[in-house]
Every structure is written in structure tokens, then in C-alpha cells.
Amino acid sequence: xxxxxxxxxxxxxxxxxxxxxxxxxxxxxxxxxxxxxxxxxxxxxxxxxxxxxxxxxxxxxxxxxxxxxxxxxxxxxxxxxxxxxxxxxxxxxxxxxxxxxxxxxxxxxxxxxxxxxxxxxxxxxxxxxxxxxxxxxxxxxxxxxxxxxxxxxxxxxxxxxxxxxxxxxxxxxxxxxxxxxxxxxxxxxxxxxxxxxxxxxxxxxxxxxxxxxxxxxxxxxxxxxxxxxxxxxxxxxxxxxxxxxxxxxxxxxxxxxxxxxxxxxxxxxxxxxxxxxxxxxxxxxxxxxxxxxxxxxxxxxxxxxxxxxxxxxxxxxxxxxxxxxxxxxxxxxxxxxxxxxxxxxxxxxxxxxxxxxxxxxxxxxxxxxxxxxxxxxxxxxxxxxxxxxxxxxxxxxxxxxxxxxxxxxxxxxxxxxxxxxxxxxxxxxxxxxxxxxxxxxxxxxxxxxxxxxxxxxxxxxxxxxxxxxxxxxxxxxxxxxxxxxxxxxxxxxxxxxxxxxxxxxxxxxxxxxxxxxxxxxxxxxxxxxxxxxxxxxxxxxxxxxxxxxxxxxxxxxxxxxxxxxxxxxxxxxxxxxxxxxxxxxxxxxxxxxxxxxxxxxxxxxxxxxxxxxxxxxxxxxxxxxxxxxxxxxxxxxxxxxxxxxxxxxxxxxxxxxxxxxxxxxxxxxxxxxxxx
Ligand SMILES: Nc1ncnc2c1ncn2[C@@H]1O[C@H](COP(=O)(O)OP(=O)(O)OP(=O)(O)O)[C@@H](O)[C@H]1O
Numbered sequence: 201x202x203x204x205x206x207x208x209x210x211x212x213x214x215x216x217x218x219x220x221x222x223x224x225x226x227x228x229x230x231x232x233x234x235x236x237x238x239x240x241x242x243x244x245x246x247x248x249x250x251x252x253x254x255x256x257x258x259x260x261x262x263x264x265x266x267x268x269x270x271x272x273x274x275x276x277x278x279x280x281x282x283x284x285x286x287x288x289x290x291x292x293x294x295x296x297x298x299x300x301x302x303x304x305x306x307x308x309x310x311x312x313x314x315x316x317x318x319x320x321x322x323x324x325x326x327x328x329x330x331x332x333x334x335x336x337x338x339x340x341x342x343x344x345x346x347x348x349x350x351x352x353x354x355x356x357x358x359x360x361x362x363x364x365x366x367x368x369x370x371x372x373x374x375x376x377x378x379x380x381x382x383x384x385x386x387x388x389x390x391x392x393x394x395x396x397x398x399x400x401x402x403x404x405x406x407x408x409x410x411x412x413x414x415x416x417x418x419x420x421x422x423x424x425x426x427x428x429x430x431x432x433x434x435x436x437x438x439x440x441x442x443x444x445x446x447x448x449x450x451x452x453x454x455x456x457x458x459x460x461x462x463x464x465x466x467x468x469x470x471x472x473x474x475x476x477x478x479x480x481x482x483x484x485x486x487x488x489x490x491x492x493x494x495x496x497x498x499x500x501x502x503x504x505x506x507x508x509x510x511x512x513x514x515x516x517x518x519x520x521x522x523x524x525x526x527x528x529x530x531x532x533x534x535x536x537x538x539x540x541x542x543x544x545x546x547x548x549x550x551x552x553x554x555x556x557x558x559x560x561x562x563x564x565x566x567x568x569x570x571x572x573x574x575x576x577x578x579x580x581x582x583x584x585x586x587x588x589x590x591x592x593x594x595x596x597x598x599x600x601x602x603x604x605x606x607x608x609x610x611x612x613x614x615x616x617x618x619x620x621x622x623x624x625x626x627x628x629x630x631x632x633x634x635x636x637x638x639x640x641x642x643x644x645x646x647x648x649x650x651x652x653x654x655x656x657x658x659x660x661x662x663x664x665x666x667x668x669x670x671x672x673x674x675x676x677x678x679x680x681x682x683x684x685x686x687x688x689x690x691x692x693x694x695x696x697x698x699x700x701x702x703x704x705x706x707x708x709x710x711x712x713x714x715x716x717x718x719x720x721x722x723x724x725x726x727x728x729x730x731x732x733x734x735x736x737x738x739x740x741x742x743x744x745x746x747x748x749x750x751x752x753x754x755x756x757x758x759x760x761x762x763x764x765x766x767x768x769x770x771x772x773x774x775x776x777x778x779x780x781x782x783x784x785x786x787x788x789x790x791x792x793x794x795x796x797x798x799x800x801x802x803x804x805x806x807x808x809x810x811x812x813x814x815x816x817x818x819x820x821x822x823x824x825x826x827x828x829x830x831x832x833x834x835x836x837x838x839x840x841x842x843x844x845x846x847x848x849x850x851x852x853x854x855x856x857x858x859x860x861x862x863x864x865x866x867x868x869x870x871x872x873x874x875x876x
Contacts, residue, residue, distance in 0.1 A: 291483060291602070291605040291606060291609060292605060293601045293604055293605045293608070294604075294605070294608040294612065297608045297611065297612065298604065298608075301385045301388055301389055302381075302385065304384075304388070305380070305381050305384050305385060308377050308378075308380045308381040308384070309377075309381055309432075311373075311374070311377040312374045312377035312378040312381055312432060312433070313374075313432070313436060314374075315370050315371075315373045315374025315375075315377055316370075316374045316378075316432070316433055316436045316437045316440070317436065317437075317440055318366075318370040318374075319367055319370045319371050319374065319437055320436070320437045320438075320440030320441045320444065321440065321444060322363055322366055322367040322370065323367065323437075323441050323444075323582060324440075324441060324444030324445055324448060324579075324582070325363055326360070326363055326364075326367075326578070327445075327448065327574070327575040327576075327578035327579045327582065328448065328575055329356060329359050329360045329363060330360065330574060330575065330578055331571035331572060331574055331575035331578075332356040332359075332571065333353065333356045333357060333360065333571075334570055334571040334574045334575075335569060335570065335571035336349070336352050336353050336356060337353075338569075338570045338571065339352075340352070374433065375433065378429050378432055378433050379429070381429075381432075382425050382426075382428060382429040383425075385425070385428070386421055386422075386424070386425040389421055389424070389607060389611070390417060390421050392611050393416060393417055393421070393607055393610055393611050394417060396610055396611045396612075396613060397413055397417075397610060399615050399618075399619055400613060400615050401615045401616050401617055401644075401686070402680075402685040402686060403616075403643070403644040403645060403686065404613070404615070406643070406644070406645050407645060409490075409494035409497070409498070410494070410497050410498075410501070411490065411491075411493040411494030411495070411496065411497035411498070412490040412491075412493070412494050413610075414493070414497065415489065415490045415493045415494075416490075416606055416607055416610055419489070419603075420486070420603040420604075420606050420607050421603070421607060423486075423599050423600055423602075423603035424600050424603040424604045424607060426596070426600070427596040427597060427599055427600025427601075427603070428600060428604075430593055430596050430600075431593060431596070431597055431600065434589050434590075434592075434593050435590065435593050435597075437586070437589075438585075438586035438587070438589045438590050438593070439586070439590070441582050441583070441585075441586045442583050442586045442587065442590075445579040445580075445582045445583045445586075446583065448575070448579045449576060449579050449580065449583075452568075452572050452575055452576045452579070453559075453562065453567075453568060453572070453576060455558065455562070456555060456558045456559060456562065456576060459554045459555070459558050470543065471540065471543075471544075471594075474536065474539070474540050475540075475594065475598070477536060478533060478536045478537065478540070478594075478595075478598050479598050479601065479602065481529060481532055481533045481536060482533055482598045482599050482602045483602040483605070483606075484529050485526060485529035485530045485532075485533055486599075486602050486603065486606065487606075488522065488525050488526040488529050489526045491522045491525075491526075492519060492522035492523040492525075492526055495515070495518050495519045495522050496519055499515040499519070533595075533598075537594070537595045537598075540591060540594065541591055541592070544587060544588065544591040545588070547587075548584045548587055548588065551580060551583075551584065552577075552580060552581075552584065555576065555577060555580050556577075559573045559576060559577070616687065617684065617687060617705065618705070619705055619706050620704060620705065620706045621704060622701075622702055622703045622704040622705065622707075623698060623702050623703050623704060624703070624704050624707045625695070625696060625698060625703070625712075627711070629696075630696065630712070630793050631661035631662075631696050631793075632661045632662065632695070632696070632712070632793035632794045632823065632824035633658070633659065633660055633661040633694075633695070633696050633697075633824065634657075634658070634659040634682065634693070634694070634695060634794060634824060634826065635657070635658045635659070635693070635694045635697075636655050636656055636657040636658075636678070636681075636691070636692075636693050637656060637691050637692050637693070637694070638654050638655070638656060638690065638691035638692075639652050639654070639655040639656070639681065639688045639690070639691035639692070639693065640652060640653060640654060640655075640688065640689045640690035640691055641655075641677065641681060641686070641688050641689050641847075642689060643677075643686065644686065650847065651674045651677045651847050652674050652677060652678070652681075652688075652847040653846075653847045653848055654691070654848070655674075655678070655691070655847060655848070655849065656849070657678070657842060657849065659794075659824055659825075659826055659840075660824070660839075661696075661824055662822060662823065662824055663824060663825075663839040663840065664820055664824075664825040664826075664827055664837060664838045664839050664840075665825070665826055665827070665838060665839065665840045665841075665842060666827040666828075666829045666835035666838035666840070666841050666842065667826070667827070667828050667829065667842045667844050668829045668835060668841060668842070668843055668844070669843055669844035669845055670845070673844045673845055673846055673847065674844055674846070674847040675798075675799075675828045675829075675844055676717075676798050676799070676828055677847075678826070678828070678844075679715070679717075679796045679798045679826060679828055681693060682700075682713070682794075682796060682826060683709065683713060683715055683796065684700055684701075684705050684708065684709075687701065695708070695712065695794075710735075710790065711790065711792070711793075712792055712793050712794055713792055713794050713795075713796060714734075714787035714788065714790055714792030714794070714795045714796065714819075714823075715787065715796045715798070716780075716783050716784055716787050716795070716796070716797050716798070716800045716816075717783075717798040717799070717800065718798060718799040718800065720771070720779045720780050720782065720783030721770055721771070721783075722767050722770060722771030722774070722779055722782060722783070723767075723770075724766070724767065724768060724769045724770070725766065725767070726761075726763060726764045726765060726766055726767070727747075727752070727756055727759075727762075727763050727764070727765050727767060727782060728740065728743055728763035728764060730767060730771075730782055730786060731743045731746055731747055731752070731782060731785045731786050731789060732786075732789070733786055734746070734785075734786040734787060734788070734789035734790045735789045735790050738789050740763075742789065743763070743785075743789065744763070746785040746786075746788045746789040747763075747782075747785045749785065749788050749815070749818055749819065750781045750782070750784035750785035750788055750815045750818075750819065751781050751811055751812070751814060751815040752778075752781045752782055752784075752785045752815075755778055755781075767779075767782075777807075777809075777811060777812055780800060780801070780812050781811070781812055781815055783800075784800070784812070784815050784816060784819060787819075788819050792823065793823060793824060794823065794824045794825070794826070795819060795820060795823050795824070795825040795826070796825075796826050796828075797816060797825060797826070797827045797828065798828040799828050799829065800812065800816060800827075801813055801816070817837055820837070835855075836855075838855075839854065840852065840853070840854060841853065841854070841855065
């Protein structure tokens with residue numbers, strides 16, 4: 201009778217414990233779901249609210265989530281038409297790549313695994329030791345002989361205490377190892393990802409949005425790292441505990457184990473099916489988040505244009521629409537995870553009920569001791585806790601694998617044009633003669649639109665060739681091809697007789713070509729460092745010399761902090777002319793043999809243009825120069841002028857030769873008259 205009393209007390213305790221456990225598990229789940237939905241409102245966590253939440257999920261709201269919001273989202277104004285988000289089927293998690301990042305830190309990995317296993321094994325032992333203590337307590341609850349009780353309880357209690365201490369030491373150890381592993385892998389992945397992005401062809405940036413790239417570098421890497429850590433620690437520990445405790449259960453009572461494990465296969469099958477569905481939803485959700493980031497990124501980085509056109513509301517509207525789509529997908533994901541979690545809980549609770557039912561019966565027919573029933577219940581609870589943990593981990597695995605697939609996709613992208621490798625011409629013999637021979641070119645993003653058709657042009661060493669022509673006729677394209685931003689489709693471009701596709705691109709860009717375009721981009725640092733960007737090893741004196749050559753010095757000395765003046769993001773605190781002159785100084789610091797001036801003064805007013813033009817004229821002296829021109833003033837010092845129409849040269853000659861034609865071309869709309 202007494203034994204039965206102890207047992208029922210224990211069972212009651214265990215039931216309470218289990219209910220609390222369920223509640224906590226649910227709390228964690230709701231918290232995680234709220235986090236994943238980026239939900240800002242606080243979620244009430246009482247059991248009653250949990251029930252409401254469950255009802256909410258399974259009621260009409262679910263229907264609304266799937267159909268209502270999705271339908272609302274169909275009407276939208278978007279800037280993302282043609283936006284290349286990667287479709288699900290293109291994205292596969294690359295396990296080899298994971299191994300590549302894991303291998304260098306295998307020591308931390310093994311240490312973390314061993315630590316987590318040790319914790320799991322200790323956790324498996326604890327119910328057995330607890331069983332010993334319960335049996336002693338049960339034996340002495342009748343006799344009440346304190347002295348003998350204290351003597352007998354001492355050993356099992358000390359064993360349990362040492363087990364608890366060992367468990368906490370190993371816990372601290374494996375978490376530390378895992379932290380090293382996760383952080384180092386994330387560091388390597390992040391740097392490789394950034395390196396891969398920086399090495400991509402310019403065509404890649406014509407297609408991808410900055411927001412998407414930044415998203416992969418930040419939130420995807422973060423998601424991947426945290427889910428990797430969780431899977432290793434939680435997943436490994438939970439799996440070991442499930443296996444260990446299952447063995448303990450069989451040893452304690454095979455009949456009870458059979459009852460509790462009857463429904464496992466059904467759960468595994470349902471879980472796998474739901475899993476694959478959720479993975480796909482997760483990938484779509486992440487791709488959609490990228491889209492909303494891309495909209496925000498463009499609006500913030502072009503805030504002056506947005507303000508000038510009073511487009512704040514429209515930008516907000518576009519952002520809301522993209523964010524809402526992400527919300528719908530994330531809610532769908534939350535619903536899926538919720539259903540999965542709910543099903544898992546039902547299974548786990550049924551297991552406990554079956555154990556209590558069967559255990560009570562075996563106790564009543566003296567086939568089980570109170571200690572054994574206690575150990576059995578504790579082991580079932582450990583299994584239940586572990587299964588609950590695995591079901592929670594499931595959501596994180598889904599997100600982590602989707603994030604990993606997207607990160608590895610960028611890392612695995614091989615650029616068509618490597619940045620380094622190829623011939624380097626000796627500087628002593630370098631003349632700087634450029635020749636375009638029968639060049640045919642179409643941009644990779646629009647292969648059907650041929651921009652240059654059998655384009656031939658020779659720029660003699662030390663001479664300036666100016667290309668003029670109407671807008672959209674391919675002038676800047678000529679400059680971009682010389683910079684090797686793109687490869688020609690046919691024909692060749694040579695430097696001193698060598699095909700530039702055979703030359704080392706980095707050497708060419710660092711030592712041969714100086715490129716200045718219409719919109720000079722400065723970095724958010726000092727004027728000194730912006731100029732030094734042209735040649736990082738240049739001394740301060742060399743920087744100032746280049747600045748003097750580019751007419752920068754005259755305005756910099758007027759600034760209170762001189763060359764240490766910060767220019768603001770993209771140089772917003774400077775005038776257009778000042779920015780342009782800094783860009784010229786930056787290019788001149790390289791002492792390039794060939795200058796490419798792509799409408800370098802067309803954005804300036806006449807006064808600034810004159811100052812910048814003087815700087816450019818000085819810079820051109822003794823160098824080969826390709827000048828893309830919009831204005832007559834830009835070409836007045838050119839040795840040869842080329843008139844370009846629809847990618848073909850229609851006129852070519854000196855100022856004198858083109859005198860009459862020039863007036864004709866500049867006074868009329870060139871595009872309308874070309875080719876006539
Ligand atoms: N990155 C790109 N991808 C696809 N097409 C492009 C790209 N850049 C330019 N184009 C197209 O190539 C054609 C030539 O453009 P390009 O910039 O060379 O003209 P341009 O003569 O320099 O014009 P402008 O004087 O207005 O700068 C245009 O039709 C343009 O739309």
C-alpha cells in the first residue's frame with residue numbers, strides 16, 4: 201500500500217513535471233516562431249494562451265494565411281520585375297562544401313561531439329542513480345531509522361552529485377568548443393563569400409541586387425551558423441539520449457517499452473513528408489526577405505533621389521508589399537512548424553499516458569519496483585525532452601540548410617574572367633598603343649542586342665582619341681571593354697600588340713589603365729585615403745603630388761582638416777567638381793600609361809568643368825588617352841575624333857578634317873541623323 205502511495209506521489213510529481221515541460225516546450229516554440237516571424241508584439245505565454253494559439257492555428261486563420269494574404273499580395277507595384285531570385289530547384293545544400301569548412305576545425309568538432317556525448321551519457325545514467333535513491337527512500341519511509349537511512353543514502357547521493365558535477369563540466373566544455381567551431385567556420389564562410397562576390401564578373405552585378413548580396417553575407421551566414429551549432433549540440437545530445445534511454449527502458453521493462461514505442465514509425469513518416477514541404481517554404485521565405493531588403497537598400501542608398509521626387513510613400517508601399525509577401529511565407533512556415541510541433545506533442549503525451557497506465561498495472565502485480573518505475577518515467581521524460589528538442593531543432597535545420605544552400609551557391613560561382621593570371625608586359629618597353637580589331641559585342645544580360653558591330657579603332661601611343669556620338673550608341677561600352685569589365689564576343693583588343701585577354705587583368709588595371717568616369721565614387725574616409733586608393737603603398741608626398749597635378753591641392757588646403765577631411769558616404773560632403781578632381785588624382789597616382797576618361801566632365805557646370813578639364817589636360821600629357829565625350833570642349837585637345845553611331849564608326853579624323861561635320865553632328869540630334 202505504502203509502495204503504491206509513493207508511486208502515485210511520484211507519478212503525480214512526474215505528471216506535473218511533464219505538463220510544465222510541455223508548457224516550456226510550447227513557450228520556446230512560440231518564442232522561436234515569433235522570432236522567426238520578426239513579430240514585435242509580445243506573445244502571452246500562459247497555458248490558456250497556448251491553447252488559444254493552437255486553436256488559432258487550426259481554425260479559419262490558417263485558411264486566411266494560405267489564401268487570403270496571398271491573394272492580397274497579388275496586386276502590387278514592384279521594382280523587382282525581372283529580379284533574379286534563385287528558384288528552389290536550383291538550390292541544393294552542398295555537403296562537400298560543409299565538409300570543406302568543417303575539416304580545418306575538426307579538432308574542435310570532435311571535442312564538441314565528445315563533450316556532448318559525455319553529457320548525454322551522463323544524462324542517461326542519472327535515472328538509474330535516481331532509482332537507487334528512490335528505492336532507499338521507499339524502504340525507509342516505514343521504519344523511520346534516520347541513522348541507517350543517512351548511511352545508506354550517502355553513497356547513491358554522492359554518486360548522483362558527482363554525476364551532476366561531471367555533467368556541468370562537460371556541458372561548459374562542449375559549448376565552448378562548439379562556439380570556437382561555429383565562429384571560425386562562420387568567419388571562413390563569410391570571408392570566402394565576400395571574396396567570391398568581389399571576384400565575380402561585372403555581369404553578375406548587372407543582375408544581382410546589392411541588398412541580396414548583403415543579405416547573404418549577414419543574415420544567411422548568421423542563420424547557418426546558429427542552426428549548425430544547435431544541430432551539433434542539441435541534435436547530437438538528444439539523439440544519444442534517445443538511444444541510451446531507449447536501451448535503459450528495454451532493460452527496465454520490455455513490455456512497457458513496446459507499448460510506448462508502438463507509434464514511432466508513423467511519426468517518422470509524417471515528419472519526413474512535412475519536413476520536405478517546410479524546407480521548400482523556408483527557402484521561398486528567405487528569397488522573399490532578400491527582395492524586401494533589396495527594395496530598402498535601393499531606397500536608402502538613393503535617398504536624395506527619393507526625396508527629390510517625393511517618393512517616400514511609394515518606396516514604403518513597395519517595401520511593405522515585398523515585406524508582406526515575406527510575412528505570408530514566414531507565417532506559412534510558422535504554421536507548418538506549429539502543426540509539426542503539435543503532432544509531436546500529442547505523440548509524446550500519449551507515450552507518457554501509456555507508460556503510466558502500464559507502469560501502474562505492473563506495480564500493482566509486483567513486477568516493478570517504485571525505483572524502476574521512477575527510472576522508467578525519468579528515461580521516458582528524457583526521451584520526450586530529447587524528441588521535443590529535435591522537433592524544435594527541425595525548424596532551425598530547415599532555415600540553416602536553406603541559408604547554407606544560398607551561401608554556398610554564391611561561393612561556388614566561378615567568374616568567367618579570373619582577376620589574375622596572364623602575361624605582364626615590361627614597364628620599360630610599354631608604349632600604350634591600343635587597338636580594337638573587328639570587335640563584336642553584346643552585353644551578357646542582353647545577348648540579342650549587339651552594341652558594337654565590327655568595331656575597329658587604333659589609339660596610337662601617347663595620343664588622345666575622343667569618341668563622340670549620341671546617347672546609347674556604345675561609347676561607354678568601348679571604355680568598359682578596354683577595362684575588361686566584359687569579354688568581347690568576336691575580334692580582339694590589343695595593348696602594344698598583345699591581346700588583352702592574354703594579359704593579367706589585375707596588372708592592367710593596377711599599372712596600365714587609369715579609369716575616370718562620369719560619376720566618381722569616393723569612399724567614406726579622408727581625402728588622403730581616397731587618393732591613396734589608387735596605389736595603397738604611395739607615401740603622403742606622392743599622394744599630395746598627384747593631388748597637385750589634379751588641381752585638388754588648391755581646394756583641400758582651404759578645408760580646416762586638409763587632407764584628413766572626411767568626405768562622407770560616397771563623397772556627399774564634396775561638390776561634383778571636387779569629387780571628380782579627387783578621382784583624377786586617384787587615377788594619376790598609379791601613373792597609368794593609358795587614361796580612360798568616360799565623360800569625366802559632363803556632369804559639371806562650366807566653371808568646374810574648366811578646372812577639371814585643366815587637370816585632365818595635364819594628366820593626359822605624354823599618355824595614351826581614350827576620351828568619351830559629350831561636349832565639344834572635352835574634345836578640343838584630342839588628336840583624333842571618332843563619331844560613333846549604333847556601335848559603328850561613321851566618321852573619323854582630326855579637328856580640321858571634321859570641322860564641318862562636327863558642327864552638323866553637335867547641332868543636330870546625332871541619333872536621328874546618323875547613317876544618313
Ligand atoms: N550593363 C549593361 N547591360 C546591358 N546593356 C547595357 C549595359 N550598359 C549599357 N547597355 C546598353 O548598351 C547600349 C550602349 O550603352 P553605352 O553606355 O555604351 O552608350 P553611350 O554611348 O555611352 O551612352 P551615353 O552617352 O548616354 O552614356 C545602350 O543601349 C545601353 O542600354
